[in-house]
Amino acid sequence: MSKFVLPIAPLYRRWLIILVIFLAIVFNYYDRQIVSILKPMLKAEYGLGDDGYALVINVFTLFYALMYPVSGWLVDRFGERRVMLIGILGWSLACFGGGFSRTFGSFLFFRGLLGASEPANFPAQLKVITVWFSGKMRATANSLCIAGSSIGAIVAPPMVAWLAISYNFHTVFIVAGVIGLVIALLWFVIYIEPPAAIAEENTVEPKQSSSAFTWRQLWGRKSLWGILLIRFVSDPVWYFCLFWLPGYLQEESGLTLAQIGMFGWIPFLLADLGAIGTSAWSDRLVRRGKDPLLARKIMLTAVALLAPLCCLTTYIANPYLTLLIFGLVAIACLSWLFTVSVVIAEAFPVANVASVLGIAGGFGALGAVLFNYFVGQMLGSVGAGTVFIIMAFMHPLAVLILWTMVKKELPVAAEQQRAESLVV
DSSP, X not given: OOTTSOOOOHHHHHHHHHHXXXXXXXXXXXXXXXXXXXXXXXXXXXXXXXXXXXXXXXXXXXXXXXHHHHHHHHHHHHOHHHHHHHHHHHHHHHHHHHHHOOSHHHHHHHHHHHHHHGGXXXXXXXXXXXXXXXXXXXXXXXXXXXXXXXXXXXXXXXXXXXXXXXXXXXXXXXXXXXHHHHHHHHHHHHOOOOOHHHHXXXXXXXXXXXXXXXXXXXXXXXXXXXXXXXXXXXXXXXXXHHHTHHHHHHHTSOOOHHHHHHHTTHHHHHHHHXXXXXXXXXXXXXXXXXXXXXXXXXXXXXXXXXXXXXXXXXXXXXXXXXXXXXXXXXXXXXXXXXXXXXXXXXXXXXXXXXXXXXXXXXXXXXXXXXHHHHHHHHTTTTOHHXXXXXXXXXXXXXXXXXXXXXXXXXXXXXXXXXXXXXXX
């Protein structure tokens, strides 16, 4: 163990690790949420329309999509401790750069750097969950980590609004950079690889610990393509909630920046509580004897029924009812975002989970890039109603893909070993 790492018993350390990952994801999402809350201010500062604002989002999201698969490979190759530390330092630097930018070009550059740095958190987080927690606790532990995403979206509206109103929008980014450096230090002194006994106990298939798919073999697995399509069609709805909903409520529903600060966090609080609850439900199904992968599929199918509610907002003028409806939609979004990661851990060898999540996250972000472009071009012409109708079909389509394409995947050697053990 490094002399810089705090000496803590493993069973206590794993929960401290969860806490640090939670904090990292909180401010990871705080950083990306800044532009949606400051949308009118940034449009005025740089003379942008909705298409210009979509460019700001897509520069971030495109680099995010490109680096997500790379981040997954790096985690499997160099380990979660090192890669996540570099990622946190990278997005802290990007926040400082955004705060000190004075031209639109430099601002775009640092949004791109933010997008390139942030994906490292999630493959690293999934690898941590896979090796530190058993299947009976994995979805709950995973949800507690990724709950930081919606907590970040809860923290962002009041904190960003207060900093921007009290100081200026540059201060918002600089504060985010300082907090990122603190989180990097915490990760450096707390995280270690799990002891061998814990890692072996928590591996889904003990015999597969020494066997894994090669990068080329992964692309031949039907389940990989199922996961990629699921993220491609379902992630854009969550990205809409993050990047477009606060601005939509200000520009279309008449809420002020101060009101967004007071109420804009409500959908994300509902999403957080709901998604943790649905994750715990799927773990309970496992404890009651359901196959882990089947338990995740049952839960995801049930919660997807909430997603089409977004169509109702077309007929509702009250912004607070809109907030409530999108809170229910966000429960579906976040439940899928939480648990698709666990599906990956249940379906693929431990040595592949970070790579699979990285590829899947890249496809999810690519779907968001295309959807962001569509929203930026169409929101002012065809109206939000058309956008909401398209969103209503995305999660039901993901359900169909989940049941028809995703199953347990084992390398040939592991499949032979399992068959032999059943014969014996």
